[in-house]
Structure formats: structure tokens, C-alpha cells
Amino acid sequence: MDRVIIFDTTLRDGEQAAGGTLNIQEKLEIARQLEKLGVDVIEAGFPASSPGDFEAVNLISQEIKNSAICALTHANFKAVDRAWEAVKVAARPRIHIFLSASDIHIIHQLKKSRDEILKMACDNVARAKGYTSDIEFSPMDASRTEPAYLYQILEAVIDAGATTVNIPDTVGYAVPHEFGGLIEGIRANVPNIDKAVISIHCHNDLGLAVANSLEAIQRGARQAECTINGIGERAGNASLEEIVMAIRTRKDFFDLTTGIDTTQIYRTSRMVSDLTGFAVQANKAIVGANAFSHESGIHQDGVIKMPITYEIIDPRTVGVPSSSLVLGKLSGRHAFKQRLSELGYSLNDEDLNRAFAAFKELADKKKHITDRDIESLVAEEQRTLSEEYHLERIQVTCGDRGIPTAAVRLTDPKGTVLEDAALGTGPVDAVYQAINRLVKVPNSLTEFTVKSVTQGIDAIGEVLIRIESDGVSYTGRGADTDIIVSSAKAYINALNRLLAAGEIKTA
Ligand code: KIV
Ligand code: ZN
Numbered sequence: 001m002d003r004v005i006i007f008d009t010t011l012r013d014g015e016q017a018a019g020g021t022l023n024i025q026e027k028l029e030i031a032r033q034l035e036k037l038g039v040d041v042i043e044a045g046f047p048a049s050s051p052g053d054f055e056a057v058n059l060i061s062q063e064i065k066n067s068a069i070c071a072l073t074h075a076n077f078k079a080v081d082r083a084w085e086a087v088k089v090a091a092r093p094r095i096h097i098f099l100s101a102s103d104i105h106i107i108h109q110l111k112k113s114r115d116e117i118l119k120m121a122c123d124n125v126a127r128a129k130g131y132t133s134d135i136e137f138s139p140m141d142a143s144r145t146e147p148a149y150l151y152q153i154l155e156a157v158i159d160a161g162a163t164t165v166n167i168p169d170t171v172g173y174a175v176p177h178e179f180g181g182l183i184e185g186i187r188a189n190v191p192n193i194d195k196a197v198i199s200i201h202c203h204n205d206l207g208l209a210v211a212n213s214l215e216a217i218q219r220g221a222r223q224a225e226c227t228i229n230g231i232g233e234r235a236g237n238a239s240l241e242e243i244v245m246a247i248r249t250r251k252d253f254f255d256l257t258t259g260i261d262t263t264q265i266y267r268t269s270r271m272v273s274d275l276t277g278f279a280v281q282a283n284k285a286i287v288g289a290n291a292f293s294h295e296s297g298i299h300q301d302g303v304i305k306m307p308i309t310y311e312i313i314d315p316r317t318v319g320v321p322s323s324s325l326v327l328g329k330l331s332g333r334h335a336f337k338q339r340l341s342e343l344g345y346s347l348n349d350e351d352l353n354r355a356f357a358a359f360k361e362l363a364d365k366k367k368h369i370t371d372r373d374i375e376s377l378v379a380e381e382q383r384t385l386s387e388e389y390h391l392e393r394i395q396v397t398c399g400d401r402g403i404p405t406a407a408v409r410l411t412d413p414k415g416t417v418l419e420d421a422a423l424g425t426g427p428v429d430a431v432y433q434a435i436n437r438l439v440k441v442p443n444s445l446t447e448f449t450v451k452s453v454t455q456g457i458d459a460i461g462e463v464l465i466r467i468e469s470d471g472v473s474y475t476g477r478g479a480d481t482d483i484i485v486s487s488a489k490a491y492i493n494a495l496n497r498l499l500a501a502g503e504i505k506t507a
Pocket of ligand 1: 013098138140141166168169170171201203
């Protein structure tokens with residue numbers, strides 16, 4: 001096999017990242033984008049873990065046709081049955097069973113014997129096989145499992161019907177040479193290994209998730225489990241975009257391919273960052289803001305003369321939009337629509353009208369409108385689509401004399417106009433206090449960041465916030481040329497997400 005199967009677990013392991021909760025609509029939106037990206041398998045969630053996860057897996061299974069949809073389950077019949085209930089409508093359903101295999105886990109956590117674990121693994125794979133032919137099994141903590149026992153489990157689950165065996169480096173403990181050796185050991189010592197695909201699932205605790213994955217691929221693994229932007233439990237998972245672009249850029253070395261449409265990478269990365277609220281670090285490989293910017297004079301000189309001198313990837317290959325002027329005040333609807341479609345957006349007429357109106361409003365305030373501005377503007381429009389509470393207007397007075405004061409007008413879920421005013425320690429606090437008087441949901445603000453989308457004094461400012469309620473964290477985003485307005489939008493966005501999660505009823 002010269003093709004590596006890309007198994008995306010952004011919606012499952014990625015969502016396990018602290019503070020990364022997504023609602024069902026957001027999961028569906030990401031799943032649609034993952035399908036466009038061309039991932040082979042989407043791990044959509046863990047149906048037995050919560051009714052929300054069940055519903056999300058089920059909804060994604062109903063809609064997505066080109067990628068296989070995978071439901072994760074622990075090794076008990078009830079959970080396996082629940083996974084199947086959620087995923088059975090998918091065009092290509094997969095059940096993924098995991099069970100700890102290392103002595104560290106089975107002695108200290110599960111308090112079972114190796115034989116008991118072996119039996120549980122086989123019984124549950126056989127149970128799942130009664131539902132579908134596509135079964136994945138993961139011996140959790142495989143990289144700290146005694147190899148001889150690991151080979152024994154893998155042979156047994158393949159006999160019981162597993163078609164993919166996944167080797168998780170659950171705690172990110174492995175180092176590349178050793179992890180690659182484990183894959184070679186599996187190929188040499190599991191007699192029926194030719195009946196299953198070897199997969200790897202690496203965590204990034206030592207910053208080695210991508211390196212371990214690539215070494216394993218080089219030594220025979222043919223499925224890579226990964227997430228967009230590398231988000232995931234603790235330090236995260238191996239990053240999809242880094243694995244895919246390494247395989248593509250170094251085809252001379254790997255001689256392998258993937259089915260990924262790399263021009264969708266940047267867009268997917270932005271969407272996941274927007275919806276989870278996890279900012280992408282500027283120096284992040286492939287998708288970071290600085291990944292293709294050259295500061296040193298020597299490098300700039302080289303790139304101007306011949307890009308290949310210092311650029312190993314053409315930014316267009318991963319769909320990075322240019323930051324040059326694209327549209328202005330006089331641009332019409334047709335030009336705007338055309339640019340949107342070049343950026344990969346296909347909006348229906350109603351959404352297009354809203355986005356165009358927002359574009360015209362922005363063009364009045366900002367002279368040069370770039371692709372990044374357009375992206376930010378469309379994201380802002382899409383955020384407000386499913387809003388319960390909607391920001392109509394705000395007015396703020398502030399300065400180094402007097403007390404910061406904000407007046408806010410909102411519409412509630414029934415369309416009723418609500419207005420109030422409040423004082424605060426600063427303009428953002430005053431706005432938040434005024435909103436609190438209207439949307440009475442107890443919460444605390446735990447994070448607030450603001451950054452500009454492009455350079456220049458008239459740039460759009462994007463605000464990202466996190467609020468916490470009942471121990472659950474919700475992110476909110478807002479974008480506007482006025483950062484106080486962005487802050488208000490971000491807070492309303494976070495409150496809407498909190499309300500949609502149904503955790504708290506308004507007073
Ligand atoms: O890290 C891990 O071991 C997992 C398994 C469920 C595959 O996420
Ligand atoms: Zn994991």
C-alpha cells in the first residue's frame with residue numbers, strides 16, 4: 001500500500017482538550033469541512049460518553065457520505081451497542097474499541113489480569129463485528145505495553161474481526177526510533193497482521209507526536225490518527241497538516257500519498273481554531289501566521305529571486321490566502337461572490353446578502369480589504385446565524401476621567417428588544433455588566449485576548465474570550481473594527497453557546 005489513510009480525531013480526541021467543547025452544529029460544520037479536506041475517516045465522537053456526543057455522531061453519520069464515520073467505545077457490550085446505534089446510518093460506519101493493555105494501566109487502573117483483558121478485547125470486537133465489518137481496536141498505552149503481550153492481543157483481535165489495529169502512544173512517551181521499532185516488531189511477530197491495517201495514534205507530551213507518526217509510517221503503519229492544529233488531550237495529538245505536508249513535501253523520501261486536498265488545510269485550520277477557541281501559535285508549522293513570512297533580508301532577497309531558495313512549500317498549496325488588497329469600496333456583489341468562491345466559500349443567497357452587506361459596511365470604515373478581512377467577516381456572519389441573543393448596538397463612554405459607562409441594546413430569542421446600561425472598571429467591563437443585566441446567566445470570565453487580523457490602524461480586531469459556568473468552559477469570538485464592539489460580540493457569542501449547551505436556564 002502506498003497510500004496512508006488519514007483518520008481525523010479532531011471531533012473526539014481534539015475535543016477532549018481542556019476548554020475545547022464544541023456544540024453539535026459546530027461539530028457538524030467541522031465534519032463537513034473535514035469531508036471537503038478529504039480525510040478518509042472522521043472519528044465523530046464517543047456516543048456512550050454523553051447524549052450530546054451520541055447526537056453529534058448520529059447527525060454527522062446521516063450527512064457525511066465520502067468519509068467513513070467512526071464511533072469510539074470502551075470495551076463493554078452496552079457501549080458498543082450505543083456506538084453502533086449512533087453510527088449505523090453512516091454510508092461507511094466504523095466502530096473503534098479501546099481497552100488498556102499496559103501493565104501500568106491494567107494493574108493500577110483496571111485491576112484485571114492480562115487474560116481478562118484479552119478476553120474482553122476479543123468479546124467486544126466480536127460483538128461489534130456482528131454489526132459492521134469495519135472494526136478498529138486500540139490497545140491503549142500500547143507504547144508502554146510489553147511487546148510480547150501486545151502481539152498476542154493484536155493477533156487475537158484480528159482473529160475476532162478487527163480490520164484496523166491502532167497503536168496508541170497514549171501518554172506521549174515514545175521516541176521515534178523506538179516507536180518505529182515497535183511497528184516493525186508488530187509486522188514481524190503478529191502472524192495474521194496482513195489481515196489488518198496498522199494505525200498509529202501519537203500524543204505530543206514530549207513534542208514528538210508528528211516525528212513518532214512519521215517514523216511509524218516509514219516502517220509500515222498505513223493509517224495516521226491526527227487532529228487539525230494538533231489539538232487534543234493534554235499537549236495534543238499529532239497534527240494532521242504536518243503529517244500530510246511532510247508526506248507530500250518529502251515524497252522523494254516516503255514515496256507515499258494521502259487523499260487530502262491540501263488546498264483546504266488552511267481553511268480547516270482556521271475553522272477549528274475559530275470554533276474551539278484555540279488560537280494557532282504564530283510559528284506553528286504549515287498553518288501559523290508566520291509559517292510563510294520571511295523576515296531576514298537575505299531570505300527575502302532569495303524568495304524574491306526564486307521562492308524555492310527559502311520556501312519548501314508554496315503557501316497556495318495549503319490554501320493560505322494572500323494578504324494583498326483584493327477588494328475595495330467600489331467592488332460589487334459579483335466581485336465579492338467571486339472572491340468568496342476563490343477562497344472556498346459557497347454561501348446561499350441569504351448568507352451571501354448578509355455577508356455582502358457586512359462587507360459594504362466594512363469597506364466604509366476600512367480602505368483596503370484583504371482576503372483575511374473577508375475570512376474574518378464571513379466567520380463573524382456565520383457565528384451570528386444561530387444566535388439566541390443578538391447584539392443590536394452599544395454605546396460606551398470611557399477615558400481617564402469619569403466612570404466607564406455602557407448602554408447596550410439586544411434582541412432576545414423571541415425578538416424582543418432589551419436595553420440597559422451599567423458602569424464598570426473599564427469600557428469592556430461596563431459592556432459586560434450591561435449585558436449581564438439583560439442575559440442573566442451566572443458565569444465568570446477566565447480569558448480575554450484581542451488581536452488584529454491584518455496590520456494598520458483600521459484593522460479588524462478579533463476578540464477571543466472564555467467564560468466558565470458550573471465548571472464548564474465556553475469560548476466566544478467577535479470581530480469588528482472597534483474592539484469594544486468585538487468584545488461585546490464575543491461575550492454574546494460565548495453566552496449563546498453556554499445557553500445552547502443547556503447547562504443553565506436564564507433567570
Ligand atoms: O490516546 C489514546 O490512547 C486514545 C485511544 C482512545 C485511542 O485516544
Ligand atoms: Zn488519544
